[in-house]
Amino acid sequence: MNQHQPTIIRDRTPVSDAVLTLHDVKVHYPVKEGLLQSVTGHVRAVDGVDLTIGRGQTLGLVGESGCGKTTLGRVIAGLVEPTGGDLWVNLTAEQQRDVDRLRAVEPASMTAADRAAWQSLQTGHRLGSMSRENQRAYRRNCQVVFQDSFASLNPRQLVRDIVGRPLRVHQGLSGDRLNAKVGELLDMVGLGSQHMYRYPHQFSGGQRQRISIARALALNPEFVVLDEPTSALDVSVQAQILNLLVDLQGELGLTYLFITHDLGVVQHLSTTIAVMYLGQIAEYGPTDLVFNDPLHPYTRILRDSNPSLDGENDATEWELTGSVPNPISPPHGCRLHPRCPVARAECGWSVDDVLTDIEDRAPLLFETISRVERQDDFTADVTFDTEVSARAFADRLQASRAHDAVDRPLEIADATVSVSFREVPDATLQQLREGRLTSCTRTQNLGALPPIHETRR
Ligand code: SF4
Missing domain, CATH: 3.40.50.300 (P-loop containing nucleotide triphosphate hydrolases)
Known part of the structure; x- marks a missing residue:
């Protein structure tokens, strides 16, 4: 773990007395291939999690199988070593604010007082920097x-x-x-x-x-x-x-x-719920509010798919499409966008999204792809066996929501379609209201969940 890594401050409301505070915690497992077992990528089981667990609270960590919740639990229990981020033990609300502030300051820009405060916080509360005896005490206490x-x-x-x-x-x-x-x-x-x-x-x-x-x-x-x-x-x-x-x-x-x-x-x-999707926290907040007024489409879909729950379940046609993406190369922008019923252009689209979509939903067309030449994750020339297939691909793309995210018209030359998507920043967990955090960028912009009548094209 880095001793000091300036990072985005995710807005949050400090709890009065936190048993544990997680900052940007990551667990990336290397993928090794070939005779030489070269590292060809990483499975991002946990990918930048910020969480605060208040004393006496029950934090429910929920999500589909494979979302990273068990790995995160093992990190918290000290059974898995994180590959990035920090875990802080027993911080008061004031200390949580200090940690948030000091993490955002470059070491070179720190005053002498900042450096002393940072050193004291680390040796007193950060797992990995605390004395061995205090770390053992934490393990026994958890x-x-x-x-x-x-x-x-x-x-x-x-x-x-x-x-x-x-x-x-x-x-x-x-x-x-x-x-x-x-x-x-x-x-x-x-x-x-x-x-x-x-x-x-x-x-x-x-x-x-x-x-x-x-x-x-x-x-x-x-x-x-x-x-x-x-x-x-x-x-x-x-x-x-x-x-x-x-x-x-x-x-x-x-x-x-x-x-x-x-x-x-x-x-x-x-008392509090954190909803996890593909290695990240999608929504965090008090349980009753998360159930009755979810601020992330994923939470709403999870809730509505469980008929035994007591939330105010309006009839909704929202459902997830496709399967959970590969955690080795998660989607750009908002990670839910390839499956989200209310995804829009601003949710982040890339070449992989359209290729995965036709692989899942038009496998015969997918079989006719002969070459994909990528300039980057957002721009590529996709060549098919025939011009008919290329036009079928272009028609599909033009009829889909992903087409709203192209930054120039599709170009078709013989059997090749050139596509280019606007690059959008990755979604981050942000506080929308006191104690309510969501990573849905549309909800962050609208101030509320996208309208319920919206459905996917
Ligand atoms: S940002 Fe919100 S609306 Fe867009 S894909 Fe993600 S969850 Fe869906």
Whole structure:
């Protein structure tokens, strides 16, 4: 991670007491190919995430499978090293403002007071710059409950050893004191100390998840990352585990990061929601407002696709088209635009978008492409086997919304179509109202979600 990297300040409202603050966090995995295993690109699993998790809050992190939410949860829990960005621990609102301000200042332009403040913030609060002891303390203070309790519990160990391990390692407990503490934890999660001498396979899925929760709470953490903790369970058992988590939070004052693909699960549990799409945060805000008045088309579509949710679901014909784009080369502009029902010229279009579109929706025409000569991501000559195919491609493009984004008329010469799109900046998460952030540039410009009657061409 860079020690100091000036970056765009994403507007945000600092929370009064943040357990964790993320700035521009990235996890890019190299893609290696060939005999020499050369790096040919990067999978951008997490790509510039800014988030603040307030103490005592439950932040619901939601999104489709593969959007990067689990990787982000693992970064937060210290199980995956980020390849970029910063994680700050225990910042007050004033310190969050200071960090935002100082990150935007070039090191050469810093005053002596700025440098001293920056140094003090880093050594006191930034993971990677704090003392080893403080970093270990953070790791102990942040525990994880995984989705698959069967895989995360050692099948050859007794419950006493699974739940008691952190107590033995970090607190040196053994014998009766260890048994007493493990019994207390098992009682706390509603399992009872009589189960101490059984193995994981002797329990139901819900009971195993209670064991995982007991293990996570062994060191009295303040912050727990819950990674799809109920998605492998039956609906009735799900409700029991969710109720247990709510009770424990009230009793112990815990902070939760609740990761899920199911908005319904977090609707009643989380105070704040962050919606993630293709490695980035699309929308962030208080749960009730995000449900009743979403400020990103993606959130609205996710909400409306779940009929069990309590939001004010107007009838909408909005739906996502196509599949999730490749995270190795995500779309320019707004990442949702190839799938968004209300995308417009300003949402960002490139040569790849039109090629992917005909690959998905006109595969026979796609098969007739013989060559693509790119000047850059926005300008290319696309050559087909025949002039008829070239004209069919041009007709398709002219009838589509992408055509509004061309910066000069299409040129057709024999079997080649020359296309050129206007380049637009990548969308960033911006505050629209206090505590409400969206990355939808149309919503940012309109001050509200695009009109509901709009649909895609
Ligand atoms: S900027 Fe908004 S309207 Fe445009 S594609 Fe993205 S989500 Fe859709």
